[in-house]
Amino acid sequence: MYSTKAIVDLIRKRDEKGISLLYDQYAYALLGISYRIVGDKQIAEDVLNKSFLKIWDNIGKYDEKKGALFTWMSRIVKNSSLDARRAKSFVQTNKTDSLTNSAYYLEATKSSTAKLDTDKLLTGLDDKYKVILEYLYLRGYTQKELSDELEIPIGTVKTRLKKAIDILRKNIGPETNMTTFISMLFIILTSNLIP
Amino acid sequence: MTSKNNIESGLIELYVLDVVSENDKQYIEQKIKTDYSLKKDIKEIEYALYRYAELHGIHVRPKVKKSFFTNIKNWSLAKGLRNRFSLFILVFLLNSIL
Numbered sequence: 001m002y003s004t005k006a007i008v009d010l011i012r013k014r015d016e017k018g019i020s021l022l023y024d025q026y027a028y029a030l031l032g033i034s035y036r037i038v039g040d041k042q043i044a045e046d047v048l049n050k051s052f053l054k055i056w057d058n059i060g061k062y063d064e065k066k067g068a069l070f071t072w073m074s075r076i077v078k079n080s081s082l083d084a085r086r087a088k089s090f091v092q093t094n095k096t097d098s099l100t101n102s103a104y105y106l107e108a109t110k111s112s113t114a115k116l117d118t119d120k121l122l123t124g125l126d127d128k129y130k131v132i133l134e135y136l137y138l139r140g141y142t143q144k145e146l147s148d149e150l151e152i153p154i155g156t157v158k159t160r161l162k163k164a165i166d167i168l169r170k171n172i173g174p175e176t177n178m179t180t181f182i183s184m185l186f187i188i189l190t191s192n193l194i195p
Numbered sequence: 196m197t198s199k200n201n202i203e204s205g206l207i208e209l210y211v212l213d214v215v216s217e218n219d220k221q222y223i224e225q226k227i228k229t230d231y232s233l234k235k236d237i238k239e240i241e242y243a244l245y246r247y248a249e250l251h252g253i254h255v256r257p258k259v260k261k262s263f264f265t266n267i268k269n270w271s272l273a274k275g276l277r278n279r280f281s282l283f284i285l286v287f288l289l290n291s292i293l
Contacts, residue, residue: 016267023263032251049259056267078213161208
C-alpha cells in the first residue's frame with residue numbers, strides 16, 4: 001500500500017507506476033466531476049486523460065503545504081472540463097441537467113458496504129444542501145451562477161455550502177479526526193525541526 | 196479577520212472549492228502557514244469533499260486507462276524530441292555567434 005506522498009515521489013521521479021497508482025485511486029471520482037461539467041461521457045473521459053497528462057507534467061508545481069493532492073487534481077479536472085465545455089459551445093440546458101439524469105452513469109453495482117457508507121455520509125444532507133454541493137463542487141458553477149440559477153442570494157449559497165460541508169464532516173466522524181490528528185502532529189513535529 | 200471568523204464566514208469552504216477571489220486566496224495561503232487550527236479545518240473539508248466526490252464517481256473503463264498510457268508514452272517521446280530540437284537550435288545559434 002503506497003501513501004499519497006510515496007505516489008507523488010514516484011511521479012516526480014518520472015516513474016509510470018506512480019501515475020498508474022494515482023489513476024487507480026482517483027480517476028473514478030475525477031471522472032464523476034468531469035462528466036457532470038461536460039455532460040458527455042466520451043468527452044469527460046478525454047478530459048480525464050488530458051488532466052492526468054497535466055498532472056504528470058506539472059507534479060513539480062503541486063505544493064502539499066497548500067492542500068491535499070485530490071483538491072489540486074480536482075481543480076485541474078474542473079478547469080479542463082470547463083474549457084472543454086466552452087470549446088464545444090455547450091448550451092445552458094446541458095449545464096443544468098437534473099440530478100437524476102446524472103445518476104444514469106453512476107455505478108449501478110455498489111456493494112452493500114458502499115451503500116452503508118453512502119447512507120452514513122449523506123445522513124441529514126437535505127436536497128437544498130445536496131444541490132449546492134452538486135453545482136458548486138461537482139459542476140464547476142460560480143457562486144453568482146448558482147445564485148441566479150436557484151434564485152437565492154449569494155449569502156445563502158455560502159451559508160448552505162458551509163452547512164452542507166459541516167454535515168459531511170460530522171458524518172465522516174472520528175476516522176478523519178484521527179487522520180487529522182496524526183497530520184497535525186506531523187506538521188507540529190516537522191515545523192519544530194525546521195529552524 | 197481571525198481564524199474563527201474565517202471559519203464562521205464560510206470563506207474556507209469557498210477556498211477549498213477554488214471559488215474565492217485572488218486576494219482571499221493569498222490571504223488564506225498565508226494564514227495556513229502559521230494557523231494550525233485553520234490547516235486542520237482545511238484538511239477536514241478537503242477530505243469531506245473527496246469522500247463526496249468519490250460517492251459520485253463514475254466507473255472508468257479499462258480501455259480509457261490503456262489509452263492514457265499510450266498518450267503518456269507519445270507525449271514523453273514528443274517532449275524528448277522537442278528538447279533535442281531546442282538543444283540543436285541552441286548549439287547552432289552559439290556556433291553562428293562564435
